[in-house]
Amino acid sequence: MVVVNPGRGRPRPRAGRHFVVSRELTGAMRQLRLAGGENTEGTVEILNHAIAELYPEVTAASRSITRGTSTPRLVSPAYVQRLEQGFHSSMRVPEWLQSADLENKSAVRASKVPSWLVRAYDLAFGADGYLVDMYTWAEALSADHRSNPPRRTTHLPGAVPPGTELEYLSDGFGDPPPEIRTVLHECAEHLARRRPRMSVRRHSPADGDSSTTYGERDALHPEGTLVEPGGYVLAGWILHNTGKVPWRDRYVYRVGEPTTGITAPSLLALPDTDLGGVIEIRCPVRAPSRPGTYRLCLKMGWEDGTYCYPATLLGVILTFIVPPADIRDWHLPWPAS
Amino acid sequence: MTTSPGMALRRLRGNLSLRSFAALLVAHGLPPGTLSRQRLSQVEAGAAELPPELWAAIRLALRAAGHSDDETALLVVAPPPIITPAAESTPATRRKQWQRLLEAIPGNRWWQPPTTIAAKVLGDDWIETYQTLAERYDIDVERHRHEVLRRLAMDKTWTADPHDRVTVHRDDIDQTLRIGPGDPFVVTARLHNAGTATWTHRMLYRLGPPVSSSLPFAPVLVPLPDTEPGCTAMVVISGRGQVFPNLAVMTYTMVFADCSPCLPGATQFFVDTRNKHKIDQTISLPTRS
Numbered sequence: 001m002v003v004v005n006p007g008r009g010r011p012r013p014r015a016g017r018h019f020v021v022s023r024e025l026t027g028a029m030r031q032l033r034l035a036g037g038e039n040t041e042g043t044v045e046i047l048n049h050a051i052a053e054l055y056p057e058v059t060a061a062s063r064s065i066t067r068g069t070s071t072p073r074l075v076s077p078a079y080v081q082r083l084e085q086g087f088h089s090s091m092r093v094p095e096w097l098q099s100a101d102l103e104n105k106s107a108v109r110a111s112k113v114p115s116w117l118v119r120a121y122d123l124a125f126g127a128d129g130y131l132v133d134m135y136t137w138a139e140a141l142s143a144d145h146r147s148n149p150p151r152r153t154t155h156l157p158g159a160v161p162p163g164t165e166l167e168y169l170s171d172g173f174g175d176p177p178p179e180i181r182t183v184l185h186e187c188a189e190h191l192a193r194r195r196p197r198m199s200v201r202r203h204s205p206a207d208g209d210s211s212t213t214y215g216e217r218d219a220l221h222p223e224g225t226l227v228e229p230g231g232y233v234l235a236g237w238i239l240h241n242t243g244k245v246p247w248r249d250r251y252v253y254r255v256g257e258p259t260t261g262i263t264a265p266s267l268l269a270l271p272d273t274d275l276g277g278v279i280e281i282r283c284p285v286r287a288p289s290r291p292g293t294y295r296l297c298l299k300m301g302w303e304d305g306t307y308c309y310p311a312t313l314l315g316v317i318l319t320f321i322v323p324p325a326d327i328r329d330w331h332l333p334w335p336a337s
Numbered sequence: 338m339t340t341s342p343g344m345a346l347r348r349l350r351g352n353l354s355l356r357s358f359a360a361l362l363v364a365h366g367l368p369p370g371t372l373s374r375q376r377l378s379q380v381e382a383g384a385a386e387l388p389p390e391l392w393a394a395i396r397l398a399l400r401a402a403g404h405s406d407d408e409t410a411l412l413v414v415a416p417p418p419i420i421t422p423a424a425e426s427t428p429a430t431r432r433k434q435w436q437r438l439l440e441a442i443p444g445n446r447w448w449q450p451p452t453t454i455a456a457k458v459l460g461d462d463w464i465e466t467y468q469t470l471a472e473r474y475d476i477d478v479e480r481h482r483h484e485v486l487r488r489l490a491m492d493k494t495w496t497a498d499p500h501d502r503v504t505v506h507r508d509d510i511d512q513t514l515r516i517g518p519g520d521p522f523v524v525t526a527r528l529h530n531a532g533t534a535t536w537t538h539r540m541l542y543r544l545g546p547p548v549s550s551s552l553p554f555a556p557v558l559v560p561l562p563d564t565e566p567g568c569t570a571m572v573v574i575s576g577r578g579q580v581f582p583n584l585a586v587m588t589y590t591m592v593f594a595d596c597s598p599c600l601p602g603a604t605q606f607f608v609d610t611r612n613k614h615k616i617d618q619t620i621s622l623p624t625r626s
Contacts, residue, residue, distance in 0.1 A: 031548055032548060035547045035554060042441040119420065123424065124438070125438065126438060127423075127546045128544075128546045129422070130545075136420060161366030164397045164400070167397050167400040171396075171406075174407065175406070218583055223583050223586070224545055224551075224586045292423055295551075321588070324425065326597065326598060327544065334603065335504050336504060336505055337507065337531065
């Protein structure tokens with residue numbers, strides 16, 4: 001094995017800081033397209049092949065757009081570049097971001113992305129369903145971002161009927177193994193104990209509030225972990241309160257619907273955490289039955305759905321790969337010689 | 338015939354009267370007054386519909402009453418998908434997909450020979466080191482691309498051999514690369530043909546996408562040298578670390594030239610870009626009145 005480590009003087013590439021989730025989506029689309037080829041004309045040609053394959057009714061003549069709707073059509077290199085960089089059919093900057101003090105104003109620029117194009121990118125550049133899955137939670141997060149401050153409006157703790165916490169959290173889990181069942185029970189008890197403290201108070205994110213994870217639990221389930229269709233995993237993260245605000249009455253919310261793609265509880269109650277404190281999140285997860293690549297995204301919020309860190313786009317994440325049906329016994333490591 | 342949610346609800350009611358069933362639901366968490374027995378009767382008969390939230394509440398109440406996930410599964414009124422699922426991967430779709438994609442790769446900054454990447458961003462010392470590595474491991478991405486394309490274009494039917502076996506040199510098992518986000522890397526593995534089948538025109542196939550913010554960039558198809566039983570093949574994979582600071586795993590399985598699997602199992606490489614620097618990306622929030 002060889003590790004190529006460049007050493008001193010090497011400029012570190014930085015992860016893109018996108019605050020509008022649609023831009024994060026087009027960023028991923030661009031990353032995959034560039035992985036296919038730097039030549040824009042060449043990659044757009046591949047993209048158009050995929051569009052024609054997915055939507056056989058599309059021809060070169062279907063370039064016209066009906067106002068207000070987006071229907072599949074062949075695309076031009078200029079369109080692709082403008083869309084990826086957030087210039088095409090620009091989305092309005094959310095109200096909560098309009099007065100934000102941003103170093104780079106382009107970070108809030110975003111395009112509307114049609115679903116048919118996301119599917120075509122996915123097929124064209126071998127995304128294995130990752131972009132399609134990302135579209136579903138990007139749409140959900142976009143809806144949350146329309147509130148000021150951004151907040152989740154469905155699957156809130158107050159909507160869980162008393163006494164049904166376990167059923168609520170384990171929706172879609174079927175018959176889980178004992179370890180998962182135990183954690184679901186613990187999560188339900190924690191949620192039930194939180195009930196007397198629930199109020200109708202509206203929360204608001206605060207400057208100085210900060211959370212960090214160093215990936216201490218990544219070794220259990222690294223990004224790209226393979227899971228059998230419908231398989232169960234107990235995901236985990238360690239969160240550090242690295243800010244100046246103690247954490248009280250907080251939850252993590254699963255972005256998107258609880259049973260779309262990866263199945264996971266739509267919310268988990270977090271223990272109160274003082275400054276410098278550390279908490280562990282244990283989240284039971286069930287892989288989808290359909291092969292592909294999926295990402296789970298959890299964001300911290302209060303009981304009214306308001307996100308604690310609206311500008312930290314993703315929260316904690318977990319990417320799973322459900323292998324194609326014809327790849328058998330992938331879980332068996334090739335033996336050592 | 339498809340079972341409607343109303344029919345499924347009727348089946349779950351069993352011998353209970355409409356009134357008793359409605360009371361049972363309320364006793365297990367359904368808010369009182371949300372479902373009258375008249376409405377329940379209409380829903381069962383298909384003469385009325387319920388909003389998805391009410392179906393969800395009924396399902397929760399039934400599960401609290403002891404019904405299983407499977408029994409209540411038909412009560413889920415799924416909203417129409419906002420995007421059609423991606424097509425499932427098969428050998429034929431993979432072959433077509435990567436044939437089309439690889440043909441367009443020349444000039445790509447990701448796939449160009451590593452020495453060129455080095456010349457653009459690094460100092461002389463590092464280039465020298467990398468060139469030494471490139472020569473030692475015969476890294477020629479363009480040659481790999483041509484070779485993969487040639488194999489994908491082969492018009493031949495392949496059949497898995499039950500006596501086919503592979504082992505990995507013990508030093509190459511579960512390798513972990515510790516690098517910075519976005520750093521280039523090279524990983525090698527020695528694969529031993531431990532069966533009785535000769536490996537010809539085979540490739541390693543990476544499961545999942547070629548890159549994401551949390552997954553390293555590395556080729557999805559890597560040509561494997563033809564290898565006789567008892568011999569060892571050296572595989573060289575060059576790539577770049579993921580941009581997020583996290584631990585990621587790349588899983589490769591062995592496929593024939595038509596992208597169908599040769600033998601069971603897989604081998605994995607780990608890429609670790611974690612560090613203890615602060616990762617938080619919180620911005621100053623707008624002042625709110």
